[in-house]
Amino acid sequence: MSKELIRLKNVSVAFEDAVILDNLNIYFNDKEFLTLLGPSGCGKTTTLRIIGGFLTPTSGDVLFDGVRINDVPPHKRQVNTVFQKYALFPHLNVFENVAFGLRIPKTDENGKKVKIPEKEITERVMEMLEVVNLKGFEKRSITSLSGGQQQRVAIARALVNRPKVLLLDEPLGALDMRLRKDMQNELKRIQQAMEITFIYVTHDQEEALAMSDTVVVMDGGKIQQIGTPEDIYNEPKNAFVADFIGESNILDGIMHEDYVVEFFNRKFKCLDKGFAPMEPVDVVIRPEDIDIVAPEKGQLRGTVTSVTFKGVHYDTIVDFKGYKWLIQTTDYHAEGSVIGIILNPDDIHIMKKSEYSGMFGDYSSYSEEYDEIGDASVELDEEESEDEE
Amino acid sequence: MKNKLSGLAVPYVIWMAIFVVAPIIMMVVYAFSTSNGNFTFGNFADMGLYASVFGRSFKLAIIATIICLLIGYPVSYMMAKEGPRFQKVAMVIIMLPMWMNFLLRTYSWMSILENNGLLNQFFASIGLFDLINNIGMRMAANPELYVPIDHFNMIGTQGAVVLGMVYNYLPFMILPIYSVIVKLDNSLLEAARDLGANNMRVFRKVILPLSLPGVLSGVTMVFVPSVSTFAISRLLGGGTQMMLGDLIEQQFLGGAYDPYLGAAISLVMMVIVVVCMAVMNHFGEGEEQAVML
Numbered sequence: 001m002s003k004e005l006i007r008l009k010n011v012s013v014a015f016e017d018a019v020i021l022d023n024l025n026i027y028f029n030d031k032e033f034l035t036l037l038g039p040s041g042c043g044k045t046t047t048l049r050i051i052g053g054f055l056t057p058t059s060g061d062v063l064f065d066g067v068r069i070n071d072v073p074p075h076k077r078q079v080n081t082v083f084q085k086y087a088l089f090p091h092l093n094v095f096e097n098v099a100f101g102l103r104i105p106k107t108d109e110n111g112k113k114v115k116i117p118e119k120e121i122t123e124r125v126m127e128m129l130e131v132v133n134l135k136g137f138e139k140r141s142i143t144s145l146s147g148g149q150q151q152r153v154a155i156a157r158a159l160v161n162r163p164k165v166l167l168l169d170e171p172l173g174a175l176d177m178r179l180r181k182d183m184q185n186e187l188k189r190i191q192q193a194m195e196i197t198f199i200y201v202t203h204d205q206e207e208a209l210a211m212s213d214t215v216v217v218m219d220g221g222k223i224q225q226i227g228t229p230e231d232i233y234n235e236p237k238n239a240f241v242a243d244f245i246g247e248s249n250i251l252d253g254i255m256h257e258d259y260v261v262e263f264f265n266r267k268f269k270c271l272d273k274g275f276a277p278m279e280p281v282d283v284v285i286r287p288e289d290i291d292i293v294a295p296e297k298g299q300l301r302g303t304v305t306s307v308t309f310k311g312v313h314y315d316t317i318v319d320f321k322g323y324k325w326l327i328q329t330t331d332y333h334a335e336g337s338v339i340g341i342i343l344n345p346d347d348i349h350i351m352k353k354s355e356y357s358g359m360f361g362d363y364s365s366y367s368e369e370y371d372e373i374g375d376a377s378v379e380l381d382e383e384e385s386e387d388e389e
Numbered sequence: 390m391k392n393k394l395s396g397l398a399v400p401y402v403i404w405m406a407i408f409v410v411a412p413i414i415m416m417v418v419y420a421f422s423t424s425n426g427n428f429t430f431g432n433f434a435d436m437g438l439y440a441s442v443f444g445r446s447f448k449l450a451i452i453a454t455i456i457c458l459l460i461g462y463p464v465s466y467m468m469a470k471e472g473p474r475f476q477k478v479a480m481v482i483i484m485l486p487m488w489m490n491f492l493l494r495t496y497s498w499m500s501i502l503e504n505n506g507l508l509n510q511f512f513a514s515i516g517l518f519d520l521i522n523n524i525g526m527r528m529a530a531n532p533e534l535y536v537p538i539d540h541f542n543m544i545g546t547q548g549a550v551v552l553g554m555v556y557n558y559l560p561f562m563i564l565p566i567y568s569v570i571v572k573l574d575n576s577l578l579e580a581a582r583d584l585g586a587n588n589m590r591v592f593r594k595v596i597l598p599l600s601l602p603g604v605l606s607g608v609t610m611v612f613v614p615s616v617s618t619f620a621i622s623r624l625l626g627g628g629t630q631m632m633l634g635d636l637i638e639q640q641f642l643g644g645a646y647d648p649y650l651g652a653a654i655s656l657v658m659m660v661i662v663v664v665c666m667a668v669m670n671h672f673g674e675g676e677e678q679a680v681m682l
Contacts, residue, residue: 084576
């Protein structure tokens with residue numbers, strides 16, 4: 001990645017007693033696709049609003065290209081936003097929506113107001129409508145467009161101003177699954193074609209992993225982990241990240257020495273080192289990494305308590321001495337059957353104990369866990385109703 | 390289902406037929422009749438005598454509507470931008486006078502504006518007239534001929550009539566505009582600022598066009614009762630500022646008894662108002678749809 005463009009330094013936001021952002025330190029590189037990922041209320045949208053200029057932090061600095069911009073109002077920032085519900089102007093047609101920013105006179109170096117000539121406006125709008133695949137829609141009214149089309153108008157309206165940074169606040173939240181997937185590819189393509197920074201907010205971990213160069217996982221107003229999608233998935237820093245990104249079995253373990261961890265009263269080889277001798281740790285095992293073998297060949301032996309068909313694989317819940325794991329496997333193992341498992345050293349990931357230890361990664365109450373996963377849509381509805389108030 | 394429910398509309402349809410449609414038909418019939426019941430256009434020809442009344446009515450109603458808009462829009466805007474607590478209080482203050490009888494309110498203005506009314510008494514008590522007379526005396530070429538004043542002429546002027554209209558109908562301007570602005574999606578305003586619009590431009594390019602439907606219905610709701618009022622012009626105009634309402638009333642109840650002419654005037658007024666509204670709504674059509682969104 002190239003040079004740093006935006007930096008948030010010790011940024012905190014508090015409303016009355018509630019702390020929304022807690023001493024946030026983060027930087028955004030030029031031309032990268034960065035995603036702020038976290039559950040609702042984690043502070044990701046607040047972070048975006050600070051960069052957009054709609055919210056002034058209670059304390060801390062916002063730097064743009066090294067210049068402090070805390071007090072620069074939104075209309076003077078080289079940043080444009082795609083809003084959650086698009087926020088298109090209903091009284092203007094597609095063309096005029098996209099041209100809105102271009103029609104505003106800009107102040108040049110000499111302090112003179114400069115208007116963009118009408119011919120150039122038309123050219124740039126048409127060019128942008130082509131980028132978002134909306135050629136021929138310029139005369140259409142906003143109300144006559146589908147959700148995906150409105151979404152693309154919103155993106156064109158922001159990008160036509162050639163911002164250095166595009167902020168996207170859960171822009172695909174209102175679209176159905178299929179359209180979402182298409183738009184994810186589309187966004188990635190646009191970002192690469194335009195060569196600008198995208199800062200993307202979402203609570204959908206799949207979306208984050210699929211599109212981003214860098215993922216920032218947030219919770220409780222704090223950054224939990226920053227890294228590439230692979231890093232975040234393979235090397236989660238704590239139980240929260242491990243649970244929020246994909247599915248994880250998280251167990252209590254004890255690190256005996258480098259490369260040796262004990263859990264279930266059994267020592268396993270692993271690839272982690274650098275812990276104090278006999279340090280208590282969290283052990284993460286991804287459900288898809290577990291190999292099921294015949295009971296007598298396994299390192300551990302358990303009983304299948306539930307099987308759910310998920311299309312590509314089966315979600316199999318296996319009881320190991322009262323502790324339930326989720327195993328994802330393409331083989332069917334009937335409920336009640338006894339199986340063995342083998343854990344290879346690279347299937348085992350060790351994390352330091354954190355405030356999240358013991359909160360996640362237990363599949364004993366499997367159905368509830370599923371409700372929680374299904375909450376993604378409920379959560380979105382809640383956010384929308386908040387907006388309407 | 391549809392048929393079952395449509396039965397519920399029957400009483401309303403009957404009501405409309407008896408009290409809305411029938412009177413309009415009667416008005417049209419009367420407007421084209423002589424006292425003997427013959428068909429005539431004469432009633433319309435006779436109206437030429439009252440051209441000045443037509444002119445005054447529309448002039449005063451337009452002035453009152455403009456003043457209501459100039460006061461009402463900023464008030465609505467400020468109200469909509471304040472918190473819900475302020476909005477509730479402001480709403481009560483605006484509605485409060487409307488809980489009083491219309492005539493009572495207008496009579497109160499009479500006693501305020503009269504030559505020896507509250508306002509003139511107040512001016513006298515702070516010595517305003519003495520001051521004016523003093524200055525007038527000195528400025529006058531011939532002080533002997535200077536006539537000192539002891540009151541302002543307020544009652545019986547067109548200004549008083551306009552004041553009465555504005556006072557009575559202002560809430561009808563504020564409420565529709567307020568309810569449109571308060572419902573404006575804040576993210577639209579943020580989007581406009583995000584795209585580089587300063588506050589002035591956000592207002593001109595987003596808030597104003599999107600609040601136009603509220604303005605249109607406010608204008609209608611102020612203009613229509615203003616142009617046809619008779620109590621306000623009678624009480625505050627002191628009989629010298631006759632308006633269409635007064636003219637029509639005179640034809641039916643007053644000394645100039647001529648219901649045929651009265652019906653003709655009513656018909657013409659109605660047509661003019663309907664045309665005005667149709668033209669205005671035509672301009673507002675696009676925005677109206679926008680608000681439905």
